[in-house]
Amino acid sequence: MNDLRVGVSKATYLRIERGDPTVGMGAYAMTFYVLGFGDVLGNVVDRKDDELGLQLDEDNVPKRVRVRAAR
Numbered sequence: 001m002n003d004l005r006v007g008v009s010k011a012t013y014l015r016i017e018r019g020d021p022t023v024g025m026g027a028y029a030m031t032f033y034v035l036g037f038g039d040v041l042g043n044v045v046d047r048k049d050d051e052l053g054l055q056l057d058e059d060n061v062p063k064r065v066r067v068r069a070a071r
Contacts, residue, residue: 006027006030
């Protein structure tokens, strides 16, 4: 039974199977890992694949940087 390997109750495991959004992300992450989908979860949170996030970061970079003179 997978709920024992995941470390959650049977009720929580059934909620995960239904996609219940109130279940903690840690329970989902452990379920993915136990079922062999750990790499998939890693790809979801990989910053290099976040086009919008990278664009927003680039927009926040200062346009001009002044170097202070050494004293």
